[in-house]
Amino acid sequence: MTSVDQVVLARALFGTSLGFHIIFASLGVGIPLMIVIAEIASIITKNKDYHIMAARWTKAFAVLLGVAIPSGTIVGVQLALLWPGFMEIVGQVISLPFQIEIYAFFLEALFMSIYVYAADRLSNIARLISVILVAFGASASAVLITDASAWMNTPAGFRLENGQVVDVDPWAAVFNPSFFTAATHVLLSAYATGAFAIGAVAAYKLLRNQASKLEKAFHQKALTLALIVGFLASFLTALNGHEAAQELHEYQPLKLAAAEGLFETMDYAPLAIGGFVDPETEEVKYGIEIPYMLSWLAEGRFDAEVKGLNEFPREYWPPAYTHTLFNLMVGIGSLLIVISAIGLFMFFFMKKPFPKWMLWLFVLCGPLAMVGIETGWIFSCSGRQPWTIYFMQTTDEAATTATGLGLVMVGFVSLYIVLGIAVILILLSFFKRRPLLKDLSTKGEIQ
Amino acid sequence: MSDSTIAVLLLWSFIFIYSIAGSVDFGAGFWSMVYSNDRYTRAGKIANRYLSPSWEVTNVFLVLLVVTLYSFFPYAAFSLGTVLLIPASFILILLAIRSAFMVFAYAASKYFKVLRWVSGITGLLIPGLLVSVIPITLGGFIGGGEEGHYLLLEKFLMSPMVYAYIAFGLASELFLSALLLGDYALEAGEEATYQIYRRNAIFLGPMALVAAIFTTLTMQYEAQWIFENIQKEWSLFVFSLVFFLIGYSALWWPKKGNKELLGYPRIAVVSVVIQYGFATFAFGRAHLPYLIYPNRTIENSITNSTLFHELLISYIVGTLILLPGFVYFWFLFMKDRNYLRQD
Ligand code: HDD
Ligand code: HEM
Ligand code: HEM
Numbered sequence: 064m065t066s067v068d069q070v071v072l073a074r075a076l077f078g079t080s081l082g083f084h085i086i087f088a089s090l091g092v093g094i095p096l097m098i099v100i101a102e103i104a105s106i107i108t109k110n111k112d113y114h115i116m117a118a119r120w121t122k123a124f125a126v127l128l129g130v131a132i133p134s135g136t137i138v139g140v141q142l143a144l145l146w147p148g149f150m151e152i153v154g155q156v157i158s159l160p161f162q163i164e165i166y167a168f169f170l171e172a173l174f175m176s177i178y179v180y181a182a183d184r185l186s187n188i189a190r191l192i193s194v195i196l197v198a199f200g201a202s203a204s205a206v207l208i209t210d211a212s213a214w215m216n217t218p219a220g221f222r223l224e225n226g227q228v229v230d231v232d233p234w235a236a237v238f239n240p241s242f243f244t245a246a247t248h249v250l251l252s253a254y255a256t257g258a259f260a261i262g263a264v265a266a267y268k269l270l271r272n273q274a275s276k277l278e279k280a281f282h283q284k285a286l287t288l289a290l291i292v293g294f295l296a297s298f299l300t301a302l303n304g305h306e307a308a309q310e311l312h313e314y315q316p317l318k319l320a321a322a323e324g325l326f327e328t329m330d331y332a333p334l335a336i337g338g339f340v341d342p343e344t345e346e347v348k349y350g351i352e353i354p355y356m357l358s359w360l361a362e363g364r365f366d367a368e369v370k371g372l373n374e375f376p377r378e379y380w381p382p383a384y385t386h387t388l389f390n391l392m393v394g395i396g397s398l399l400i401v402i403s404a405i406g407l408f409m410f411f412f413m414k415k416p417f418p419k420w421m422l423w424l425f426v427l428c429g430p431l432a433m434v435g436i437e438t439g440w441i442f443s444c445s446g447r448q449p450w451t452i453y454f455m456q457t458t459d460e461a462a463t464t465a466t467g468l469g470l471v472m473v474g475f476v477s478l479y480i481v482l483g484i485a486v487i488l489i490l491l492s493f494f495k496r497r498p499l500l501k502d503l504s505t506k507g508e509i510q
Numbered sequence: 511m512s513d514s515t516i517a518v519l520l521l522w523s524f525i526f527i528y529s530i531a532g533s534v535d536f537g538a539g540f541w542s543m544v545y546s547n548d549r550y551t552r553a554g555k556i557a558n559r560y561l562s563p564s565w566e567v568t569n570v571f572l573v574l575l576v577v578t579l580y581s582f583f584p585y586a587a588f589s590l591g592t593v594l595l596i597p598a599s600f601i602l603i604l605l606a607i608r609s610a611f612m613v614f615a616y617a618a619s620k621y622f623k624v625l626r627w628v629s630g631i632t633g634l635l636i637p638g639l640l641v642s643v644i645p646i647t648l649g650g651f652i653g654g655g656e657e658g659h660y661l662l663l664e665k666f667l668m669s670p671m672v673y674a675y676i677a678f679g680l681a682s683e684l685f686l687s688a689l690l691l692g693d694y695a696l697e698a699g700e701e702a703t704y705q706i707y708r709r710n711a712i713f714l715g716p717m718a719l720v721a722a723i724f725t726t727l728t729m730q731y732e733a734q735w736i737f738e739n740i741q742k743e744w745s746l747f748v749f750s751l752v753f754f755l756i757g758y759s760a761l762w763w764p765k766k767g768n769k770e771l772l773g774y775p776r777i778a779v780v781s782v783v784i785q786y787g788f789a790t791f792a793f794g795r796a797h798l799p800y801l802i803y804p805n806r807t808i809e810n811s812i813t814n815s816t817l818f819h820e821l822l823i824s825y826i827v828g829t830l831i832l833l834p835g836f837v838y839f840w841f842l843f844m845k846d847r848n849y850l851r852q853d
Binding site: 133136154466496 | 574583589593599608611620659817820849
């Protein structure tokens with residue numbers, strides 16, 4: 064048995080590491096897709112702006128990878144350092160996706176280098192294929208790691224008998240019930256985030272008055288591309304998120320009850336938006352209730368029965384803040400759809416430059432999408448508490464017994480602060496030194 | 511062959527591949543720092559030219575190593591995970607600083623010197639620290655009973671054997687990277703740069719050898735069991751030594767038609783890699799049947815055979831799919847003179 068503080072520290076440290084990694088990882092999934100699209104646009108339109116776009120985004124992406132890769136390596140090793148009990152089961156049931164993921168990493172790393180350092184020696188088609196393979200590798204690694212997380216939420220492919228793993232079926236574990244929905248959701252939300260991040264930069268540049276006409280045209284193109292991809296991806300994210308919620312209803316009713324702050328099991332269940340869950344008084348304070356809506360969302364019928372928290376022993380309840388996390392994610396998802404839809408409407412039908420306030424909204428969308436990713440993951444992982452493998456292994460059974468976690472925590476948090484600040488400074492300094500105007504006035508040959 | 515034998519063979523092969531690729535990677539980072547001043551720019555540039563496209567790929571080998579360990583031997587991963595919390599965290603932090611700052615250095619010429627310096631130094635340390643994990647598996651540094659192991663940190667820090675391993679890791683890193691960069695420079699047609707790295711390799715080769723012998727001797731006192739097993743593998747170590755001598759002497763073999771230019775670095779690299787191959791294999795055999803002495807053997811740590819066979823199949827399929835990618839990569843960055851000679 065591990066002490067409570069020990070487990071809390073391990074959770075805090077692991078959550079911090081993942082929260083840091085996911086920023087760079089999501090951009091690492093989303094930006095390559097944008098680069099592919101820009102490369103294709105450049106081949107189709109023969110407009111060199113798109114080529115410059117692809118090259119500049121690649122530079123930013125290469126810098127971000129410099130943080131994504133080591134932080135991912137950290138997370139991968141920390142799994143074994145902080146959750147040895149968990150990894151013992153992983154190694155007997157669900158190591159396939161971890162291992163196949165290595166091949167996705169190789170694919171991405173090989174073709175990333177080829178795309179960046181051999182670009183001048185490649186034909187247009189070879190360059191396009193390379194960057195498609197980079198994007199494919201990044202997406203595949205996201206799908207595969209999400210598989211492991213989905214399996215923790217809806218474990219399959221084994222049984223526990225007296226603490227021993229038996230009846231292992233590796234592929235049943237890989238194709239666990241929530242795999243497809245979760246993987247799709249992670250991919251779509253990462254694509255949305257990559258697009259909105261790029262849109263945010265473009266919008267910010269458009270806001271600055273000293274930009275020349277040439278530059279404005281360039282940024283406008285980038286923004287339009289970002290809005291199209293962002294709108295499609297966030298719309299699909301929401302559709303698929305709805306499916307994910309229905310799966311919660313089926314496989315993780317306790318998590319859904321916590322997400323909605325529903326205490327009593329009922330049909331015609333209302334949907335609670337906003338507010339705070341108070342486990343003492345068993346109600347959602349300061350929230351808005353939409354009658355019948357939750358039942359309808361869960362099964363498509365108003366009279367569907369939705370399980371409440373009181374159906375389960377109190378010690379199995381996830382933390383009350385999961386409600387807030389879930390609301391934030393869904394709220395942000397809805398906002399992103401609305402803002403990008405209005406933006407596209409204005410662009411295609413009103414054909415006037417965007418007003419300032421609209422541009423500021425686009426700038427806001429970048430960080431908002433990132434908050435959506437963060438809250439979504441923290442919701443998924445915290446909503447599983449106190450289980451690491453849902454109703455199979457508790458978090459304190461999984462945690463390490465090693466001492467010295469406090470020190471380790473200080474080390475890693477300092478590291479993330481240093482890297483976080485450094486990466487921003489480096490990106491700013493790099494693009495200051497390489498003004499867009501210079502790229503635009505050359506033939507599009509970019510090093 | 512039994513599952514556990516195949517598994518441990520694969521694991522040691524990956525350790526071998528990473529020990530070479532990682533040494534060259536971190537070593538190249540160090541050399542590019544050493545030669546970043548104006549007088550030696552060519553030598554620094556060659557190191558960078560090797561490093562830029564390859565460091566990500568090398569890093570994946572490290573991840574591969576970790577994942578192989580916990581997917582093949584989950585029970586050993588359990589013990590190691592607990593014991594290694596502090597040392598592995600330390601290595602991870604250094605690794606993150608090294609990789610990130612190295613990438614940052616390319617992007618920001620303003621801070622180039624500082625960033626290069628930090629990543630060079632941290633990179634220099636990492637192989638030595640990684641190698642220091644091996645003595646932990648030899649027994650004597652793990653305290654506690656069945657429930658909960660922990661690292662005897664003080665004993666670890668006071669152990670001559672541990673420092674011998676670190677010295678060996680350092681010397682190997684510098685030797686291997688100097689050798690390979692020398693070959694790389696010659697492939698690029700830069701003879702002056704080749705001479706610089708050749709000189710380094712000539713100096714470092716014997717250092718690595720002495721460190722290896724010294725490490726073996728310290729094991730006599732701190733890990734008697736493996737010292738005895740190593741003696742049983744003497745024939746393999748003799749092969750290893752022979753290949754060292756071939757490789758080392760190849761640095762002096764006169765070239766046909768060019769009296770000025772001594773040495774065949776390609777032969778030197780290949781022989782020395784074979785040397786390390788024999789030594790790794792021999793050491794790995796001496797280490798068996800233990801993964802972590804004395805509790806964890808390969809037999810009692812291996813995963814179930816159902817999963818093991820699926821893993822094996824996916825290794826084979828994955829390797830076949832990726833092989834063309836690796837070959838293409840090799841031709842673009844290790845052979846293509848347009849790449850090697852650009853400025
Ligand atoms: C930009 C990010 C983003 C946005 C806009 C949304 N999501 Fe999400 N959501 C994620 C990013 C995310 C995520 C980070 O990708 C998660 C965490 C774990 C996972 O599999 O995906 C996630 C998990 C997640 C889960 C939990 C699955 C589980 O724990 O098993 C549900 C039920 C939803 N989402 C539902 C939605 C709905 C109904 C949305 C409506 C708009 C929505 N998400 C928008
Ligand atoms: C427990 C969770 C995770 C682990 C153990 C993990 C592990 C890793 C590792 C080891 C790397 C470095 C790979 C290399 O050396 O090239 C990495 C990078 C990366 N990870 Fe994560 N990761 C996790 C979560 C995620 C998630 C949720 C996503 C996607 C949404 C993601 C996407 C990526 C991407 C895109 C990279 C970029 C580098 C590359 O693919 O080479 N990771 N991760
Ligand atoms: C990258 C995005 C992710 C974030 C931000 C994230 C966040 C978190 C947080 C905050 C916790 C602590 C939970 C709590 O104490 O309330 C946690 C736990 C955990 N997560 Fe995730 N997670 C992510 C992805 C993943 C993935 C992909 C995996 C699967 C391999 C995973 C595996 C775990 C494990 C093993 C724990 C510890 C045991 C537990 O608390 O259940 N996480 N994560």
